[in-house]
Amino acid sequence: MKYPLTPDVKPEFCTTGTFMRLPSQKHDAKLAIVGMPFDTAASFRVGARFAPQAIRQSSMTLFPYHPIHNVYPFEQMNAIDIGDIPVIPHNIHRSYELMKESIHELMSKGVIPIGLGGDHSVTLASLRAAAKVYGPVAMIHFDSHTDTWDTYYEEKYWHGSPFIRAHEEGLLQADKVFQIGIRGTLNHSGDLQASLDLGYRLITTGELSNRGFEDVLKEIRKTIGNTPCFLTFDIDFVDPSFAPGTGTPEIGGFSSYDTLKMIRSLTEFNFIGYDVVEVLPSYDPSQITSLLAATLVHEFASLAALGAKEDN
Amino acid sequence: MKYPLTPDVKPEFCTTGTFMRLPSQKHDAKLAIVGMPFDTAASFRVGARFAPQAIRQSSMTLFPYHPIHNVYPFEQMNAIDIGDIPVIPHNIHRSYELMKESIHELMSKGVIPIGLGGDHSVTLASLRAAAKVYGPVAMIHFDSHTDTWDTYYEEKYWHGSPFIRAHEEGLLQADKVFQIGIRGTLNHSGDLQASLDLGYRLITTGELSNRGFEDVLKEIRKTIGNTPCFLTFDIDFVDPSFAPGTGTPEIGGFSSYDTLKMIRSLTEFNFIGYDVVEVLPSYDPSQITSLLAATLVHEFASLAALGAKEDN
Amino acid sequence: MKYPLTPDVKPEFCTTGTFMRLPSQKHDAKLAIVGMPFDTAASFRVGARFAPQAIRQSSMTLFPYHPIHNVYPFEQMNAIDIGDIPVIPHNIHRSYELMKESIHELMSKGVIPIGLGGDHSVTLASLRAAAKVYGPVAMIHFDSHTDTWDTYYEEKYWHGSPFIRAHEEGLLQADKVFQIGIRGTLNHSGDLQASLDLGYRLITTGELSNRGFEDVLKEIRKTIGNTPCFLTFDIDFVDPSFAPGTGTPEIGGFSSYDTLKMIRSLTEFNFIGYDVVEVLPSYDPSQITSLLAATLVHEFASLAALGAKEDN
């Protein structure tokens, strides 16, 4: 049977519990969906542990073919959905370890993971795995927040700190990190400087809007080139109107149309992993946030399929 | 690995897409969960096609052991969840055929199915399968409606008619059919008589309340005895307060506590199949209806496990 | 064409905008549904102006025949739905006048109105109309609150005061007023005494539960006898579980089953009008409150039809 199951084979409402009804294992898989249902590190609204499930459900209306990139990403990549990593709520360190191990196992076999968060701290686990396989990596980070705050009541590990921790642990090539879409009020006037001090390039919503993404993209391409790169997408990059179901929404973001255009232009990078995080189903009554996230997963998979083609 | 997966093995929010994370196949299974996501035959609100998925999700908080019956039903029965039957929306006959085949395949191997509807017309498919294996069967039917109306705008097959059709097709032993919980307004003064004319025993909410279920149960036991019997449960048997997510709610029903007591007393029957139908997730914002349905599935499985014990 | 339109004639989801798709006028009508979308007198949550619309929508699943009373109430009474009285939000007095006139016009022709509130102050308008036609009337009042507070920030007319105002205006036979279901916290220890001082009989949830409604009913029958009587039903009489959509819910109420039993036993009274008030659609996501209200309207109509039969 060809995968993902298409509506030809089984009506869309017949679930199997996996993303687009992918198989959970397959010989020679090059792409894997990975549920990362950890949300203990969130500081405000919690419940992103139910996001992987919601994103998979919303994936049921997606079709296999990407008409703009001209790929069947899941088929071409022999994609699988390995299910949810059994994280332990309220045990941050053990959960990170479990996630790191799963991601590492995939990456070490050359499988590209697409993580379904979870709060944004799950990306730290992925970066630990990535660094073990690839050394320090580049990162393109879509978000309304930099997530480079230090401690939260003396806690070092929370969803506001993954990218300061990643830096300290040497997981990133700091000069090849782009944080895109930053906006909103801040705790202190120096908050954004924290990112700059780490060596990251920070592009606010204002700058992005003024320059246009094409111009920004040139800068990113020139800087990152072919360096192994992780793409992390916090759903609150998008305006709350398009993504109401999230933990710390920030008004004044981009539309889903703008977002798709940006993501679709990210060809010719050497992405070694992706994730979409901070989807919160209990604030998403019409399920448009999880549909957006599911569509982004399809986009990421298409970028991966394009990359695989180029390699051949 | 022992099944169902318990929270010991994997946190409850880590889905696998099956009921209580049962495996989808297993050697020597004696019990099978079967998704029957068909809702085209509904006359008012539609969308019960999403019920199997919602019930499975709500099953995640259930634990394996039933303390009152002292059974681990899913483990003892080697239970599986075969997923959703790929019914065809707006093709009633082909969908019934697909459902009948799946159920028949299970029953003919001695596996007891627990169907997750779907509108109530899915039960007709199950009864067709049952009659093929067991001949005409007895039936205990919990519902606020008799579902013995004849045609709906000349349509013979819809969710108000399964039990007149089943009678015509000779699938039931009419004198061993109990319809319990009937209440609400009627189209014509003769509507209830239709059931009586078929030979069914009809017990209204009023009679049930006055006599008490124990007394009613004696009558049922005496009548049905050890005849192969199908148990069908329309969630609108319960009051809308306990089951708001349903297509044609009827106020003035029993509580979930009363319901559990009734179901738990149905030991020593020879049930050859069960279903729970008419759950409608889009009217169930707090998911209490799907939790009720999931709990009933656990209860049915426990009755099955008790029955299996007795057989040995 | 016979009315109300039944699902035989037109599927239930085909609206006409009236209660059970009744005609808006008819020769020789003896019963009229009347929308009273006034909610300005509410002190806490507002929005009951949308209740008549919601109750009508929920009425679509009701059928014409009442199997316990053996009546087709709407057909037997030539019932009509005259639509919504065009009340003026924030003009209490003019709105009362408009409502009084509409109700009076009906009553003076011998038509029995069933009002769909609106906040509870709409009953004052109905009582004014009733008194003009029948002189001071008896009243059976289901509610968790007595609504006999005096002023609210010096305002005399609000939804907490209709039954002190009605008393002052001489609209009620005080010794023939029963307030049933009273419960909950109070502003002052003397609050309930206010009702008693007016001469009303006050029956708390506790007393009702202890004595049983049959016993209470005997007392009511003996007291009211054949006096023209108004039945007013505040939906918060019922527990919030059964009626979440209301403005000032009070936990610890009766079930919808208990409620139906009580209402069904109110035969042989001389009811000259009914209403159901304080339904609040914006807090009723599953529409079970409006269904409860619609079912009560059917019950009231059935009582009216029974009364009409007795008269002949």
Added chain:
Amino acid sequence: MKYPLTPDVKPEFCTTGTFMRLPSQKHDAKLAIVGMPFDTAASFRVGARFAPQAIRQSSMTLFPYHPIHNVYPFEQMNAIDIGDIPVIPHNIHRSYELMKESIHELMSKGVIPIGLGGDHSVTLASLRAAAKVYGPVAMIHFDSHTDTWDTYYEEKYWHGSPFIRAHEEGLLQADKVFQIGIRGTLNHSGDLQASLDLGYRLITTGELSNRGFEDVLKEIRKTIGNTPCFLTFDIDFVDPSFAPGTGTPEIGGFSSYDTLKMIRSLTEFNFIGYDVVEVLPSYDPSQITSLLAATLVHEFASLAALGAKEDN
């Protein structure tokens, strides 16, 4: 009384059950609102049968005058709302026949219908009526999907196929069909080719965004000219953020502002009918989707009124 009833005459929350409280019949009507509550042909989420009711409710806040086109469309056209066509759920062919007859009866008297769907297959019924009166017609089709898939599990009639069926039945002038707003993933790489093979002009979201609607409009005008033309609007043309309540939402669509601009520029066509389809109230908690649909109906009526003026 002038129609539609304005808030001058009756407060907006006083319903009559029709669109903007139009009368249900009127001498010399030239425009008619028509409820088409059929949703059995939907393949995923169902429930659009409740859309006509929801759109009518949301129409209550609209006012009669269109300030940009300077028309009072409903008054000028003597508009009526004929209510819901009593379609038969799960009988596709009979339902199409009923809808075709109603639409035909209007069109044959020169009345312009504005259909309120229902799933998109209801447009097939309208096109059958149109072709009978006008011969094959032109069509402007706003949608994220082409709806030119062929069969769905061997079913020829479903909401993904109306425009291949219409072509086969000779209802359309294929070279005068514009499908605008197409986007999203596809089942097969050849899916869009299917439309092109039929001779339709397909304009994706990308093309529309790049060229601008003004440029596209020139092409449409040149091609269609004065040919009798049907305008069909699937609400999923708009981004899910603006229209969350729909059956198969597709992210990356246009805003409601863009949409209004496009629709308002469609003057000087010879529209012989309009519809708005695929609104799904159960996924529209804030009722913004039904408000968008109601506003579009006002826009369509305004285009019709402008057209009528031009004729004189």
Added chain:
Amino acid sequence: MKYPLTPDVKPEFCTTGTFMRLPSQKHDAKLAIVGMPFDTAASFRVGARFAPQAIRQSSMTLFPYHPIHNVYPFEQMNAIDIGDIPVIPHNIHRSYELMKESIHELMSKGVIPIGLGGDHSVTLASLRAAAKVYGPVAMIHFDSHTDTWDTYYEEKYWHGSPFIRAHEEGLLQADKVFQIGIRGTLNHSGDLQASLDLGYRLITTGELSNRGFEDVLKEIRKTIGNTPCFLTFDIDFVDPSFAPGTGTPEIGGFSSYDTLKMIRSLTEFNFIGYDVVEVLPSYDPSQITSLLAATLVHEFASLAALGAKEDN
């Protein structure tokens, strides 16, 4: 302790009931948040009385620093939240009086109020206070409606009339009033003329979109200059997609991003008060409307802080 309490001091979910956990009084306050929970003057949906509470809750995720204006507005202004003015539902005049007094008390001490409505009629109370202190003021008014209708069923005071009443009472410098964002259907062709007749400058969504806000802003600056000016923001200025929770939404509005840009450019005005009105929590399930309102309050405070800096 420094105020507002930041997440450093207390986690965001620990409420105190005030906006951003400001103190309720403070020596030398120059800015005050003021709850104006009055909604009786609304003509359609009601319930904005719960908006101040909802906006305060959503304010919990805001941080103190505004990175674009480089201010800590609440700290610099010694801001306080004086709580809700105890308005009297259904007593319009007394409520206006209470609100006027509170606002006047603040303004007369040089404190700038930011009002949290309530329906739009609360602005009349603020303007009365302002005129008493400053004489007739200029006004910048963001809204989809002009709110210059005259009477509503002979009622002069309602949420559609504040700016005709303000004019009659001499509270405004008519030639320095800008109404921005007007759109949607109208009751009569002359409706917009009513504003022009008063001498107001009316800028429709179309004009604003065509000219761009920068160009409009020049005109506003030139006209208003340093005149004491009130800024009133009806949340329905923004498209319903971004602000679903409001009483009379109007599709085709601006995005939250556009809105922020406009508001941020309003520097160098002499604002003596602000408000944000018509937020309706019961239609705002994901709380994005109240978050938008809370963010606007932060923006207004930042403008005030900038203004205060300039003064020194």
Added chain:
Amino acid sequence: MKYPLTPDVKPEFCTTGTFMRLPSQKHDAKLAIVGMPFDTAASFRVGARFAPQAIRQSSMTLFPYHPIHNVYPFEQMNAIDIGDIPVIPHNIHRSYELMKESIHELMSKGVIPIGLGGDHSVTLASLRAAAKVYGPVAMIHFDSHTDTWDTYYEEKYWHGSPFIRAHEEGLLQADKVFQIGIRGTLNHSGDLQASLDLGYRLITTGELSNRGFEDVLKEIRKTIGNTPCFLTFDIDFVDPSFAPGTGTPEIGGFSSYDTLKMIRSLTEFNFIGYDVVEVLPSYDPSQITSLLAATLVHEFASLAALGAKEDN
């Protein structure tokens, strides 16, 4: 000013952010409401950190006087609401310490706390405080679960273990602990035995229903007598119909009416503290769960006031 503020003084919708608008401090307070917004120890649904806020909001419709106990509990006890303890999400131990300290500070001054959870693990903090002041205490525990599981993935501290931990720490007089309302499926057949092994008395829903609470109460009274006793109430004791907003609902529970009767009969105990836990606002769209919780707080306060009277 007398406290709590009653609707006489300020309309109910005018918030102050405290329970029933109590002051946050007061000389000679004997009762204190304490927010305990900790939910990191929950194993399934999370978000109870927002419960204190939601319960306070729902408290606005409560009135001061308890008519059955004839007390004004908050006034008589000089009650205060000290706000939310600033717990640290994802730091269980530090959070317990912070909560313990706050509760201890109150108890050591003879103030009776009523805790608003939070997940059920917050009770461990209260018991630590209690034991420090009173030595090991008795406990009456309403719940559907025993919360005496040991570890959760080797974690000792989670919301399923507080009462095994409390036992190990010597905080309870084990023979004076009653766990009431236990029901539902279990992980292992020995799960309930765990409680019995600790020496607790466990009363299932079945036993409670069969014996009646009066009989159970006699046993409790006899056992506990005048021992200092803590009352902890998990909202899932009540059926999900009455309390849909909770983390691990269990069908088949008691009604709110039954619950009130039980709580009201708990006079003459020596309660030194109370709490209500596991309210989850994001699953409580109609706010009936938080209203139930708020009402229980009023009941607890009334028991406290009665106790204080007895002492004098």
